[in-house]
Amino acid sequence: MTKIFDVLRGLYVRGPRVLRAAASPLAALLPPGMKFGRTYADWRARIDRAAHDPQFAHEQHIASLRALLAKAHRGSPFYRAMIDDAFGAGFDAASFTLDDLRRLPVIDKRCLLQAGEAAFAVPRGQLDRVVTNGSNAEQPFAFFLDKDRSPREMSFVYDVWSRAGYCERSARASLLGFRLPGNEAATHTWDPALRELRLAVYPMTTEDVVTYLDEIDRRQIRFIRGYPSAIELLCRGMRRIGRTPKLSIRGILPISEPLHDHQRALISDVLGDVSFAVFYGLSEKVAFAAEVPGENGLYEFNPLYGVTELLDNDGRPVTEVGAEGRIVGTGFLSTGMPFIRYDTGDFGTLVERPTPQNGQRLRIRALAPRRKPHFLISACGQRIVSVNMTPKDPALFHGIAEFQYYQDTPGEVAIRYILDREGSLADIERLHAYLSQQCRGSLNFRHEAVSRIACGSGGKRAFIDQRLDVLRYGSSHG
Structure with missing residues (x-):
């Protein structure tokens, strides 16, 4: 029965708008314990214990690895062949070790696409099909996840968010979509079950920012979740109109994109003393890391x-x-x-x-996702980590509403920019000069005025529009 309810919770979170609209009023009446369920509570307890008990964490780590290998060997023809090839017909998952794991080959998307349903360890009906967006010359990737995964997944996410004071009863504003699915004309909507105010990322006019702040104030929201690029835009809008929420924002909950130092600095400059609950995760659910408190950019994997x-x-x-x-x-x-x-x-x-x-x-x-790489490529083929040369001082961005790096040639980088109402050419020239000095001639910058910084279909706005294959080039520096 618990598994059935876990599937239903995931169906609500990921389901169509019509389903959520019908179920939301009833779900909103449920106490948090029933809304999140026993699986979620059990996993939160395990995560908390593991954080304070290294021996427990180590034992759980090994036990989960052995259970996974046993399941894969038993149920998946693709993995059974791989495991038998490495260990022979007498494979025993009960004695499997971390050193043994290294005897198996590293696989990638191509391997799994070729394997097809032979990679499944359970019947197809127990799985959801998921497709990631293609980017940077990568094709979209279709794979399958457990239908009942949502409570487990949210236990890790809420554990990180709790570091900023967020809990199951907290309300949040979310900036996740270019527009709101199913209601293209709307700029915002409220989900009472999730206590989530959903805000459209585009076009985010001055009028939109005023409306968003009105809604945040009305619902007494103190946490903002979303793409860092979208939260940055919202904060720039707040600065433009000289207004912030009446209740101070306690926490920023970034997802799906790297949080750059200049974004962190801008958000803090606008919102004041705010906590950032940053984590790294993947659509394929293979790894999860949280930023270590007080150590910006240092990630610890769970x-x-x-x-x-x-x-x-x-x-x-x-x-x-x-x-x-x-x-x-x-x-x-x-x-x-x-x-x-x-x-x-x-x-x-x-x-x-x-x-x-x-x-x-x-x-x-220096965690850098390939889908939205942090890297620029110098003329000599070295990778340069962009955060090492991006200014942290918000004053250096005075007059600039938005900017983005674009690269399709090693050593050459365009700074695409939009000025704000008070901006002038001198503002972008100041940033241009700073960047040229920081990279010491390894990159040649040019600036290019644009009417809009392009977003992906989901509203994500890449800090670097990198058209080069960074895997072809050497280690990073800067």
Whole structure:
């Protein structure tokens, strides 16, 4: 029965607007314990215990890995062949170790697409089909996740959000969509069940910002969730009209995009002393990391969510602190279509290796997703991490409403920009000069006025519109 309700909770969150509209009034009357369910509560307790008990975290990590391998070997022809090829016909998941995991090959999207339903460890009817958006010359990727995953997934997300004071009873404003699905003319809508005020990212005119603030005040909202680029736009709008919410915003809950230092600085400058609850996750549910409190840009991977490896170009574990590697994940959250040693295409720099003593918690910096890379490419083919040269001082952005880097040639970068009402050419020239000085001649900048910074279909606005394949170029610096 618990599993059935978990499926229904996921159906509400991910279901069509008509279904949510019909169910929302009733769901809003439920107390948080019933709304989130026993699975969610149990996982929150496990996550909390693991955070304070490294031995428990280590034991759960190994037990979950063994359970995953047993399920994959038993139910998936694709993984059974892979495991038998590595370990022989006498494979015993009960004695499987982290060292054994490295005997299996690293797989990618192409492998899983070729495997098709042979990668499933459960019947197709127990799974949801999910399709990621293609970007940066990547094709969309279709895969399958457990229907009952939502309470488990939200337990990890709410654990991170709780660090900013957010709880199951909190209301939030959400900036997630270019427009509101099913109601293109609307700029905002309220979901009473989730206590969520949904705000359209585009066009976000001055009038829209006034309306959004009115709604935030009316509902006494103190948390803002959404794409960092969209939250940045909202804060720029607040600055433009000289108004902020009547109740101070307590927490910013960024999702789906990297949070850049200049965005963090701008949001803090507009909203004051606000907490940022930042996490890294993937649509495929193979890895989950939270930013370490007080350590901007330092991420710690949760061992209850999966095994996360950092591998060099030859597929060996990165062991040197400060060395870069690619992130390979083995996920525990959704196991109906297992992801075992899955190459995410993302990068990171090693800070601390996972060990039994630290509860198998890998720590990395310079986390850069390939889908929206942080990297610019110099003329000599080196990757330059953009956050190392982007100004943190909000004053350097005076007069600039929006900007974005665009690159399709190594060493050449266009700064696409939109000035605000008080801006002038001198403002973009000031930013241009700063960037040229920071990169010491490794990049040639030009500035290009545009009428709009393009967003993706979901409202995401890439900080770098990178048209080069960053995997072809060398390690990052800057």
